[in-house]
Each structure stands twice: as structure tokens, then as C-alpha cells.
Amino acid sequence: MDKSSLNVLVTGAGGGMCEGINARLAAAGHTVVCVDLDTERSERAADAITRSGGQATAFAADITDEAVVEKLHDDVTRDVGPIHALVNAAGVLDRKYMDDSTAESFRGALDVNLVGPFNMIRAFSPAMKEAGWGRIVNIASIAAITGYIYPSYAASKAGLANLTRSLLEDFRGTGITVNAVCPGVVDTPMVIQKVRDQVARRVPTQAIIEPDEVGALVCFLLSHDARSINGAEMVIDGGATQLFRLFD
């Protein structure tokens, strides 16, 4: 397998952060398989890549649905070939405090942020095992480490980080690495103005993170140089999670 030119499947490819991830992956020479809820979002992401000279294809799928993900696996494998690397970036932020939440709304966040990546890994990792090489990157959040005011988001992302660690034994000796990326506040439409102001006041770098920076980290995790990074939580947050240590 030519590892300089991988088939990389990105879920949530039509989202804000994925603009940076997709662009970096394509610039590195990888073929980006853009997956999002509907055709319009995934095609828009794939078009942006091909317009800038990269290789991309688009598929629509709801990652929460196991049967849909199995069909996605079959369609992608038939049309593109085996997937060498999987980037689980699809996610939802349900801005509900505990009192506004219901079991249903809580489950909704778990479904996308945790069950979705589980479905994707279940469907796409067997081919990686067969190939003796693979990369899985789960986009979690610093909320997985610190907790957050919206419990469904924090709990689902903490679950995703723990799922990441818990797969190490399954992937022992298979050539697959599995890591979580935990971004702080990234410049995407998901981020409201109040949070942007807080970043400027509180985060040590005083800077919001660019999607391109997350893309660079994801790209590195797919590379040969990152072969010993496994089961890690790669925090990219301008120092935000270390704030407690900085208090005097």
C-alpha cells in the first residue's frame, strides 16, 4: 500500500472544522471520502476539494444508523476501494443544561457523538485489519477532559475518548492506531460570540484555533512518523485545559 496516498473517510465532512481537515488531507495527496448527513453537504465538501486540485468523492449517510453505515461501507469499498484511514468528525452540540434535557435529547447526542463513531469503526476497521495497517482519528473535545455546561456533549465526548483507549487491545498487532483529538474552541459556525470573547480573555494563547491547525494534527496522526502515537488524547486548545494549574 502506498501510504503517501491514502483513502481517508471523513464523517461530518461538510462541517466547519472539516474544511480545514479536508483541505489538509487533500493537500497531502490523500483521497478524501466526504461523508455527511445529506448529499448537499457532502458534495459541497467534495467539490471544494476537487476545485482546489485534490481528489474527493461524496457520500450521504446518517452514521447513527448501523444498517446505513454497513451500506455506506459496501458503497465506498465498491466505488473507491478500501478505506485506509477513518476520521470521525461528525458531531452535534445540543445546547441544553441538565434541567432542559430529556432522556431523548441526551440519547440524541450520544447517538451522533459516540454510537456513530462506534458504527463507523465497526464497519471500516475489518478491512484495515486485513490490510495490516490503518489509522482511526476520533474528534472528541476538551469537554471530554474538563466536563462542560452541556452534559450530553461532555458525556458523549468523554465516552468517545474512552472508546478510543478501549480499542487498543482489539487492535493489538493489527497495524491500526486509534487516537482522539481534543480541540478547544475552533473557529467554526458552532462557536457563539460569547465563547469567542471568553477565548480572548481566558485562553493562554488568547487565540481561537483555526480548522487548518486541527487538519495539520489529523494529517500528522495519519503519517508514518506518528506510528507510535496510539490511544492518545491529542489536546489542541491553546492551553485552556491546563488553566487550573496556572492559577496562583
Ligand SMILES: NC(=O)c1ccc[n+]([C@@H]2O[C@H](COP(=O)([O-])OP(=O)(O)OC[C@H]3O[C@@H](n4cnc5c(N)ncnc54)[C@H](O)[C@@H]3O)[C@@H](O)[C@H]2O)c1
Ligand atoms: N467547533 C469547535 O469549536 C469544536 C471544538 C471541539 C470539538 N469539536 C468537534 O469537532 C467536530 C466538528 O465540529 P464542527 O464545529 O465542524 O461542527 P459542525 O456542526 O460544523 O459539523 C458537524 C457535521 O456533522 C454532520 N453530522 C451531524 N450528525 C450527523 C450524522 N448523524 N451523520 C452524519 N453526519 C452528521 C453535520 O451535518 C455537520 O456537517 C464535532 O465532532 C465537534 O463536536 C468542535
